[in-house]
Amino acid sequence: MNPKQLAALKAVEYIKEDTIVGLGTGTTAFYAIQKLGEMVKEGMRVRAVCSSLASAKQAIESGIPLAGMTEITSVDIYIDGADEVDDQFNLIKGGGGALTREKILAFNSQLFIVIIDDSKLSAKLGRFPVAVETIPFGYNFAIPHLEALGCKATVRQSGDNFYKTDNGNWIIDCQFQTITDLEALEGAIHAIPGVVECGLFPYSWVDIVISGNNDGTVRELKKIS
Numbered sequence: 650m651n652p653k654q655l656a657a658l659k660a661v662e663y664i665k666e667d668t669i670v671g672l673g674t675g676t677t678a679f680y681a682i683q684k685l686g687e688m689v690k691e692g693m694r695v696r697a698v699c700s701s702l703a704s705a706k707q708a709i710e711s712g713i714p715l716a717g718m719t720e721i722t723s724v725d726i727y728i729d730g731a732d733e734v735d736d737q738f739n740l741i742k743g744g745g746g747a748l749t750r751e752k753i754l755a756f757n758s759q760l761f762i763v764i765i766d767d768s769k770l771s772a773k774l775g776r777f778p779v780a781v782e783t784i785p786f787g788y789n790f791a792i793p794h795l796e797a798l799g800c801k802a803t804v805r806q807s808g809d810n811f812y813k814t815d816n817g818n819w820i821i822d823c824q825f826q827t828i829t830d831l832e833a834l835e836g837a838i839h840a841i842p843g844v845v846e847c848g849l850f851p852y853s854w855v856d857i858v859i860s861g862n863n864d865g866t867v868r869e870l871k872k873i874s
């Protein structure tokens with residue numbers, strides 16, 4: 650079994666009967682959705698909210714009922730991958746472009762479980778670019794302000810076009826050096842008009858990180874504070 654699948658299978662053990670489950674996006678979350686689909690087929694009663702149209706499609710095809718968005722204001726558990734995780738559990742997410750919906754679910758979850766493989770671990774964040782979602786009108790205005798914060802900013806492409814998020818927006822990938830103060834950087838990015846959200850997730854939102862390894866082991870990490 651690959652390390653992402655190991656982490657995902659461990660995480661779904663936390664899902665309880667009759668709960669609202671937030672389902673993330675990406676190749677690691679894929680395995681969690683797949684397993685939850687099997688659990689539902691075996692009789693488990695849950696309803697899901699997904700952080701992307703792709704994950705919602707997979708959930709529906711796997712037989713997982715979706716919750717109506719007008720019915721819920723929080724989720725019991727949210728399981729999702731990450732692109733980079735530091736010692737304190739600060740995260741960079743958004744490699745799959747779903748950061749805004751992911752952030753809404755993470756912020757509004759009772760239990761946020763991050764599933765990764767060991768290659769995602771860093772002592773300090775900064776290896777992976779920070780995705781910044783902007784409305785199309787604002788993206789080009791935002792670039793110099795983002796670069797003034799110390800990054801190299803690149804608009805994400807999909808073939809010959811700009812990559813379009815599920816919210817109809819563009820993404821600017823911002824490659825920083827080491828990120829020393831996540832909250833200050835997040836605040837500065839949010840202050841730029843036209844920015845919808847960015848892929849920085851503070852440690853205080855994260856409850857559990859589960860990481861799989863190529864050697865077939867999986868572990869729950871301890872937060873270093």
Ligand SMILES: O=C(CO)[C@H](O)[C@H](O)COP(=O)(O)O
Pocket residue numbers: 673674675676677678729730731732741742743744745746747748751
């Ligand atoms: O943030 C994300 C999508 O927006 C993903 O969780 C992140 O990119 C990790 O993806 P993967 O599990 O495929 O490595």
